[in-house]
Amino acid sequence: MFESGRLRFAPGRCRLVSVSAPAVGAELAMVIPLKFAGDDRALVEALRAGHPGAMAALYEQHASAVHRTLRSALGPDSELPDLLQDVFIRALSNIDQLEDHERLRSWLTSIAVFSARGLIRRRMRRRWLSLFSPQRTESGEQAPPNSEARQALTEVYDLLDRLPLDERMAFVLRIIDGMTLPDAAEVCGVSLSTFKRRLARAERRFVKAAERRPLLVPWLDAGTRWTLRKQG
Secondary structure, eight states, X not given: OEEETTEEEETTEEEEEEEEOOTTSOOXXXXXXXXXXXXXXXXXXXXXXXXXXXXXXXXXXXXXXXXXXXXXXXXXXXXXXXXXXXXXXXXXXXXXXXOOGXXXXXXXXXXXXXXXXXXXXXHHHHHHHHHTOTTOOOOOOOOOOOOHHHHHHHHHHHHHTTSOHHHHHHHIIXXXXXXXXXXXXXXXXXXXXXXXXXXXXXXXXXXXXHXXXXXXXXXXXXXXXXXXXXXX
């Protein structure tokens, strides 16, 4: 669910609710369906014109791709729904800055990467601050047992947490999210050569660390999506 003012929209629907108080004293809610049809160029122009149906269309057409990028960067995370909304709020607030209408999706991906980086930075700051907090306590509670796949995924993101942020984003966009090298470089705002260097460093660090994690070794060797092969 995404809200903006009196607009509330989620995949598949958009409703504008107008509330008025009639003479009899009871409030009536008028629900008006709003629709938009058109390509990305028309969608961007409609967003700039304030067409409310375009807001719903933006979410419906691009939310799944943005969510995939966020999940690739963060893994299973309780803050994903809120971060997804933040991406679209930021996009709506800055739609006038999009110069090339045909790059709408990569522009949204750039915002998603920026938002994920911001969340990771905030968590890193909180982690460091907690080390020096006099209120810091250690919980004796044990996490419930997870499946092997869940444990492996947890270890993957534990390793990613140890990578420099620029290298982490290069890794998740290319290796986990499967983005092409040019597109990944674009959303990171760097040249292709710079992105390739970051990716190479990230791969070396990740493989070296993963080889010391018995649970991850089969994933590195089994030809799955975690297999780190140069794909050009």
